[in-house]
Amino acid sequence: MKLLTFGGASVQGTSYRREKPLLLLAYLCLEGPQPRRRLASLFWPDAANPMNSLAQNLIRLRPLTGAVLEQDSRVEALIPSDTQDFRDHCRAARPADALTLYTGAFLEGLTLDLNPDLEEWLLDTRETLAREARAAHLSLAEHHHARGEHTPAHAHAERAYHTPGAPPCDPADLHRLWQILGPTDHPLTLTLRRDAHDLGLTLPAPAPALPTTPLIGRTAELAALSALPPGQIAWISGPPGIGKTTLLSALTGHGWRVLPARSGLPLATLEPLSPHPLGSAADALNLLRDTRLKLALDDWEDMDDTTRAALTLAARQHPGATIAITARQPPALPTHHHLPLHSLTEHDLHAHPGAHAATGGHPTLLAAYLNGTPPDRTLDAHLTLLGPDHRRLFLALAAQDAPNLAATRAALNLSAATLAATLDTLTREGLTTPGGTLRAGTPARQLLDAHPLDTTLIHLHLARHHPTDTAWPHWLAARDLWELEDTPKCAAAAHWHADQEMKRGYPARAAKTLEVAPQTDEVKLLRGWAELRTGNATAAQRIVDDTHRTPPHRPRPWQTLAAACALKLGHLNVLRDLLDTLDRTGSPPDARTTHLRGMLALREGCDPEAMTLFRQASLRFRSEGLPGDAVIAESLVAMLNVRLGHDAHDAFRNVLNDSRPYPRERVHVLTNYVYSLTATHAPDADVNAAYQETVTLAEQTNDLEGGAAAWNTWGVHAHLARDYEQAAHRYRRALHLVEGTGNLRLHGLIQSNLSELMDDHAQLAATLDLLSGAGHDTLSQTIQNNILR
Known part of the structure; x- marks a missing residue:
């Protein structure tokens, strides 16, 4: 027993025809269990006693045993309905099955007078x-159109336009119909x-009609088939849509007879060869003794059993005719001529x-592309016909740069x-490789773009199962769907991804990555270093400050970051205090702390101590897998060597070469290099080029x-x-960048350099006071000495 709602209202296998109870039953099937009061107010709002009217109609449904369950204040339909089956088929991407149920508009022909709310729902x-x-209908029409099957394509297009109960076509559907x-x-x-x-739409001009089955890229196969001697059989294999039928169609121009497979009666496929009915396989073999006959048979799997048996005998006996057979699978009969078809x-x-x-x-x-149909729409229709698992797997593979089959399966x-x-089917269809790499990347990406919500959900599922080192792009694509339990995995993936960006020399990218990641302490710490490096x-x-507001109690990694910030911000007094705090922890100094100690010594004019610390920092950076940081320390060693009288080119030769990958x-290495060139009065050509x-x-x-820093030092050179005009220009460029x-x-x-150049004593004095107040007494004194020199 099933409720039928398309094209009218009835119950399968019964003569029950009461319209109002059937409408009530249809409502419950579609909307699920309902409170009695809601049903009464919706169906009988003007009745003297709506609840009594509901009770009477439920009594009228009792002849349909088990159709309705009444439980306290709720009513529920237990009878299956064609609308439920229809929607199940639609959700599972089975359009052909869905359309077998859609025999007319929903509840068409009801003669009831409905109140406005109920009529609106209907x-x-x-x-x-x-x-x-x-x-x-449109999905099926596009599928047949892409395969060059114009009759079913046009039939489904016409049915789509005239779908019973549907409103006029919207612009998108009009365009899809026009493409067909x-x-x-x-x-x-x-x-x-x-x-x-x-509607005020402009439809594109119709493209010139192309041949139904254009043969492209199959010249070798066509030549091999044309050269077959009498008595030989060739087997052409490949998945549906790979071009087997098109290849056979091209043989008609070379004297071949092409017959499509027909199931049903015995020898139905071979029947067109004979003016008389074929009674046995022997009759078929007699037909195939003609050495002048070149016969192409399309689709082995759809032939009747007797025809397949006759062709198997022909393969063993070589009766005389030249035969080509297409199939989805490898040869099922003995033949020396197997032509597997692949993507072009x-x-x-x-x-x-x-x-x-x-x-x-x-x-x-390709056929769709040449006919002007968007390939992604054709691909969507093709995947829909393959089945929901095939479509889901293909889209999941399309969402990954490098497919991870284990993560995809999970x-x-x-x-x-x-x-x-499922992957084997996609591979045989020519859509993927056995490893999951797509063969149709462009339409696949377009298909993902056309379904943004589905794509976002795919990325979320992939993110949850991908390894940490490949998960972040999927987490980022699914950002709007993160849940609280995703935080640890998502943060770990973002941290790994940003750390790699930092190591490749892209701290700005790392900072942007970490800015949108869940803000765990680990993420914020690396984000701080990324911001510092930018x-x-x-x-x-x-x-x-926002993470650890009490400086004395900051963990050591945060103390190190705070010290690096103090150095960059020019707060030497703060830097000195933070480094002293780090020393008191008793832990051995790491590369960053050693480097910061070297920078403090450099700022305080203790060059020998600074050189020792920079050498130690370089070794530690390399042992920690941070060669980019190591070259900065090595460039500072080179700069200090130039101060000791070494030639700048010799001192910097190795570090300049080592810094190229970073x-x-x-930039830091070159800044120290040009500073050294300027200090040693190198030739202008070398200095300006650097x-x-x-x-x-x-x-x-x-x-x-x-x-x-580079513009400032270049300004000092001028x-x-x-060359005061050029110096002022470079100083101002430097000030603009440092702001x-x-x-x-x-x-x-x-600012002190520019004030000295412009002879602005007040600004110079204010700048020197500012530097001294921040702990830069050595720098302030050096500037004053240079002015007095």
Whole structure:
């Protein structure tokens, strides 16, 4: 017993026809269990006693035993309905099965007078179900159109337009119908033009009609079949849509007879060869003795058993005819000529620029592409017909740069056997490789873009099962769907990804990654270092203060970050106190702490101590796998060696070479190099070339501090050469870059140079006071000595 609602209201296997109880039953089937009072107020709002009216109609449903369950104040339908089955088929991507149920508009022909609320529900439900039926027709129409099967494609397109109960086609559906019918003389094209005009739409001009089955890229196979001698059988294998039928169609121009497979009666496939009915396999073999006959038979699997038995005998006896058979599977009978068909290569499609990139060489997608149908829509229709598991797996693979089959299986909750079988089908269809790599990447990405919510959910499931080192792109794509329990895995993946970006020399990217990640302590610590490396010491200090507001109780890694912030911000007094605190912890100094000790010694003019510390820091950085940081320490050693009288080119030769793989760190190396060149009065040509490389690289890597330091030193070079106009320009460029970085020392140094150049004694005095107050007494004294010199 089943409730039937499409095209009317009835109950399968009964003569029950009471309209109001059936409407009530349909409502419960679609909307689920309902409170009695809601049903009474919706169905009988004007009745003297709505609850009594409901009770009477429930009594009228009792002849349908077990159709309704009444439980206290709620009512529930237990009878299955065609609408439920219809929607199950639609959700499971079975459009053909869904349409077998859609025999008319929902509850069409009811003669009841309905109140406005109930009538609105009925009309809305009718329209919603009709839209789903139209979508199913369109999906099938596009699938057949892509395969060049115009008759079923046009039939489904026409049914889509005239779907019972559906509203007029919206613009998107009109475009889809036009892609199928526009290039033809189908009567519906005139209606589509009129509808588009009424909506103010411009339909594209119909593309010139192409041959139904254009043969592209199969010249070798065609030549091999044409050269077959009499008595030989060739087996052509490949998944549906790979071009087997198209290849056979091309044989008609070479004297071949092409017969499609027919199931049912014995020898039905071979029957067109004979003017008389075929009674046995022997009769069929007699037909195949003609050595002049070249016979192509399409689709082994759909042939009747007797035909397959006759062809098996022919393969053993070689009766005389030349035979080609297409099949989805490898040869099922003995033959020396097996032609497996695969996706077309880029070379095969050289005459069609852009076709391989758009379709991956898959013939079904190619046919759609050449006919003007978007390949992603054709791909969607093809996957829908393959089944829901195939579609889910394909989209999950499409969402990954490098497929991880273990993570994909877990994300889709597939058994190992189901994954293997589904992937095997996709591979045989020419859509993927056995390892899960897509062959149709462009339409796959377009298909993902066309379904953003589904794609986001796919990324979330993948993120939860991918290893830490590959999960972050999926977490990021699924950001709107994160749940609280996702925090640890998501934060760990973001931290790993950002750490790799830092090591490759892209701290700005790392900072952006960590900014959107869950803000665990580990994430915030690395984010602070990333901000610091981008030159944004103020932001880094803010992260430190917001995370640990009580400085004495900060964990050691946070104390180290705070010390690095103090150095960048130019607060030497704070830096000195923080380093003393770190020393009192009793833990051996790490690379960063050693480097910071070296920077403090350098700022205080203790060059020998600084050199020793920088050498130690370099060794520690390399042992910790941080070669980029090591080259910065080594460049400072080189700079101190130049101060001791070494040649700048010799001192920096190795570190300049070692810094090439690390562009951001190379800015620091070059800054120290050009400073040394300026200090040693190197030739202008060498100095200017080095400065130009430094400021260019700083701009490319968005290193504000590095660029500011380079422009400042370049300004000093012009200042010493008495090119005051150029010096002022470079100092101002440096000031512009350093603004907002929070680097007090560098800002004061640049401002003092510009004040000296402009002879602004008041500004110079204020700058020196500021530097002294921040602990830069050595720098302040050096500036004063240089002015008095």
